[in-house]
Amino acid sequence: SMTEGPMDFGGGIELVHNKTDAMSVAMLTGPREVKPDRTFTLTAEKKTVTLASGKQIDVWSYNGQVPGPELRMKQGELVEVTLINKDIEVGATIHWHGLDVPNAEDGVAGATQDAVMPGGKHVYRFVAEQTGTFWYHSHQDSRVAVQMGLFGALIVEPAIPSGKSSGEDVTVITHVWDEQGLSIGMETGVQRKQITPGTPVRIRLINTQDWVRQKYVLAGTSFQVAALDGTDLHEPSDLQDTHLILTTGGRADLTFLMPDHPVFLSVGSDKNLGILLSRDGTGDIPDIPKTEVFDPIHYGTPGDTLVTANSDFDREFDLILDNKLGFYDGQFGSLYTMNGEVFPNTPMFMVQEGDLVKTTITNRGAVDHPMHLHGHHMLVLSYNGELATGSPWYSDTLDVQPGDTYEVGFVADNPGLWMDHCHNLTHAAVGMSMHLMYD
Ligand code: C2O
Numbered sequence: 142s143m144t145e146g147p148m149d150f151g152g153g154i155e156l157v158h159n160k161t162d163a164m165s166v167a168m169l170t171g172p173r174e175v176k177p178d179r180t181f182t183l184t185a186e187k188k189t190v191t192l193a194s195g196k197q198i199d200v201w202s203y204n205g206q207v208p209g210p211e212l213r214m215k216q217g218e219l220v221e222v223t224l225i226n227k228d229i230e231v232g233a234t235i236h237w238h239g240l241d242v243p244n245a246e247d248g249v250a251g252a253t254q255d256a257v258m259p260g261g262k263h264v265y266r267f268v269a270e271q272t273g274t275f276w277y278h279s280h281q282d283s284r285v286a287v288q289m290g291l292f293g294a295l296i297v298e299p300a301i302p303s304g305k306s307s308g309e310d311v312t313v314i315t316h317v318w319d320e321q322g323l324s325i326g327m328e329t330g331v332q333r334k335q336i337t338p339g340t341p342v343r344i345r346l347i348n349t350q351d352w353v354r355q356k357y358v359l360a361g362t363s364f365q366v367a368a369l370d371g372t373d374l375h376e377p378s379d380l381q382d383t384h385l386i387l388t389t390g391g392r393a394d395l396t397f398l399m400p401d402h403p404v405f406l407s408v409g410s411d412k413n414l415g416i417l418l419s420r421d422g423t424g425d426i427p428d429i430p431k432t433e434v435f436d437p438i439h440y441g442t443p444g445d446t447l448v449t450a451n452s453d454f455d456r457e458f459d460l461i462l463d464n465k466l467g468f469y470d471g472q473f474g475s476l477y478t479m480n481g482e483v484f485p486n487t488p489m490f491m492v493q494e495g496d497l498v499k500t501t502i503t504n505r506g507a508v509d510h511p512m513h514l515h516g517h518h519m520l521v522l523s524y525n526g527e528l529a530t531g532s533p534w535y536s537d538t539l540d541v542q543p544g545d546t547y548e549v550g551f552v553a554d555n556p557g558l559w560m561d562h563c564h565n566l567t568h569a570a571v572g573m574s575m576h577l578m579y580d
């Protein structure tokens with residue numbers, strides 16, 4: 142059925158993906174018969190929107206807005222999302238970035254479904270099993286679709302809110318809409334927000350911008366990094382004078398108790414773009430401290446995990462990321478390779494359900510490659526030969542810098558055909574994409 146079709150590996154070109162196995166992803170759906178706990182409708186449509194600066198831009202939107210509406214749900218809920226494509230000619234889908242849904246609900250055109258063409262619709266159903274900060278985006282011609290605006294935040298709240306009051310929850314999506322540069326949502330300056338001192342605050346950072354390793358500094362308070370890529374960290378400690386860098390597609394949740402003076406989230410490292418939080422929304426922006434980069438390898442305390450560096454792995458793979466010059470789709474330029482090959486000749490990693498899998502990812506190239514594995518979370522075991530000693534750190538979009546080597550482990554517990562690609566979607570579009578496949 143949907144298994145032979147144009148494969149979205151980021152670009153606009155169409156390649157036929159020859160599936161090597163007869164397993165039907167159509168069987169790997171969310172519950173279809175029961176009544177959903179929550180329903181959403183997202184309509185993909187072209188729109189002209191006005192940025193906060195007053196400038197008008199043409200976008201591809203969900204429901205007429207960029208970013209699309211924030212989807213909030215509770216853990217354990219059966220969620221039904223209906224996608225309608227009004228007029229996006231290349232087609233559209235919805236991929237739930239970081240949420241490990243059943244394979245047929247993963248929203249990858251050509252792999253788990255056909256792209257929804259103008260006038261068509263598609264219904265997704267999944268149980269939101271994980272809590273945390275995720276995002277959704279179209280996965281058809283995704284390089285263009287994400288740049289044009291077909292994305293939004295997806296937040297899964299705990300079923301039973303833990304402890305105290307639920308507090309203030311601030312979602313910060315950073316994206317570049319045009320030559321005016323980086324924005325938070327559609328705002329290009331300083332936003333102000335009232336928060337009563339003593340309130341627990343959670344800032345959810347989401348970076349959707351290709352190529353930008355985005356820097357965030359929190360000034361005026363100590364804070365914890367409560368979660369990375371939608372997964373809670375174990376016993377996060379207080380940090381100060383520390384900045385975070387998010388790769389494209391990455392997320393981080395920062396938590397703190399609102400003090401009785403202003404706090405500023407600086408996007409970049411100056412006072413021109415960010416969010417000022419204060420009792421009444423007024424007040425001066427605190428000075429931006431000198432900071433060191435957050436170190437997820439040593440942060441927090443160890444906790445129980447299903448895989449460890451000492452696990453007896455059923456499969457071990459090497460993944461070498463590099464670049465080379467060559468032709469792709471008839472055009473000469475830089476190609477981005479996995480084990481020397483470009484899609485669709487990149488390796489296919491074969492696993493069986495229940496396998497403990499280790500992958501060693503090395504970047505031999507000259508640029509950053511945020512590696513995104515669909516349907517699974519990678520536990521970081523080591524970084525450049527050094528064992529991870531902090532909280533278990535699960536990533537779904539791992540920022541692999543030139544020269545870096547990461548060992549990651551995961552449990553093969555979500556059968557199907559899954560993409561594993563660079564989330565610099567311009568790289569995925571010229572080769573850097575492969576599959577993880579269950580046999
Ligand atoms: Cu965020 Cu394969 O995508």
Ligand code: CU
Nearest residue numbers: 510563565568
């Ligand atoms: Cu890349």
